[in-house]
Amino acid sequence: MKGDACMTAQLVNIGFGNSVVSRRVIAIISPNAAPIKRLRDEAREDRRLIDATQGRRTRSVIITDSNHVILSAIQSETIAQRFSPSCNLREEDLKEDQ
DSSP states (O other): HHHHHHTSOOOOEETTTTEEEEEGGGEOOOOOOOHHHHHHHHHHHHTOEESSTTTTTOEEEEEEEEEEEEEEEEEEHHHHHHHHHGGGGOOOHSOOEE
């Protein structure tokens, strides 16, 4: 099955030597929307926030199946491409609605 090949567990680089296990990631989203900022604040209060930005600007937010919120300084599109280079993501799937 081709779909199963794309979901094998692997470490994905999210910047500055930090990695996540691909199978544990639920979503990779842009940090600019107000609901995402609230999600980040709630995760900080609940001690579920992992800051992997190394002091740089947050460019993507990664949500895991354990409800942890991971901040990354790498663009969401770049992380998505690192996730599944063999799954042939379409460019339209990676662009934001305008």
